[in-house]
Amino acid sequence: MGAALLVSGLMAVGTVIIHMLGLMVLMGFMRARSDHLHPRRSAFRQSVFILMVVLGLFLIHAIEMLAYAALYYGLGEFLTFEEALYFSVSTFTTLGMGDIYIESQWRLVAAIEGFNGFLLIGWSTAFLVTVIGRLRAIEFDWLDRLGDEDD
Template sequence: MMDAMLVSTGMAVWTVLVHMVGLGSLLALARFRTSRIDPRGSVLRQALFILIIVLGLFLVHAVEIWSFALLYLALGVVSGFEEALYFSTSTFTTLGYGDVIIDNHWRLVSAMEGFTGFLMIGWSTAFLVSIVGKLRALEADWLDRPHDADD
């Protein structure tokens, strides 16, 4: 039981660190991009920027899910990588179909993955809403400013 608690805690800490680094990187990209934003610019360019942020979030979650999958494989609680990845994905997203079940000794790890995944998905959602909100605020600020005729 104690080893499952330690592994669960370690994976939760690892997941939060991966998420923090990932979001920090995406935030740096967003700051770089928004410092050069032209609200009169292409809507397509802004949509592409948001797409890049969403794909970045997807990548961060993929690293987290794969980390748990590799752990399940290393613990020997699943029969192969595909099953480990499937179990990890359904657990991380809290779908939990129940068609793959791991040994009772390690079930605390999967419970912690579900809890951690729920928090990380919420954190990513808040991040994405914040980024889109900042873009809209920049547009509104630009539209509210007085402009020269040659602007």
């Protein structure tokens, strides 16, 4: 159990670091692109911007799930990487299908992966809600200024 707890802790810390770095890259992308978002004429650009953020979040989570899959495969828990990846995705997303499972001392790693995935997905959701909220705030600010000009 000690080894599983240590591995779980290292994986949790590692995936949090991956997530934080990934969000930093996304924020850099957003800063670089924010000058091109003009509320009056860029509904399409805003949509593409949000799509790119969502795809970026998806990529970050994919890297995290791949890291867990590589760990399971490296530990010899699964015969193929595809099985390890399937198990990791269903565990990370807390679906826990139950058709593939770990029988050995590493079950604690899977349990911690589920909790870790739950937290990281929540973090991504909060990030996305904030991004969309800020886009709406920019749009509303522009509409307010437009209304003040009409007065």
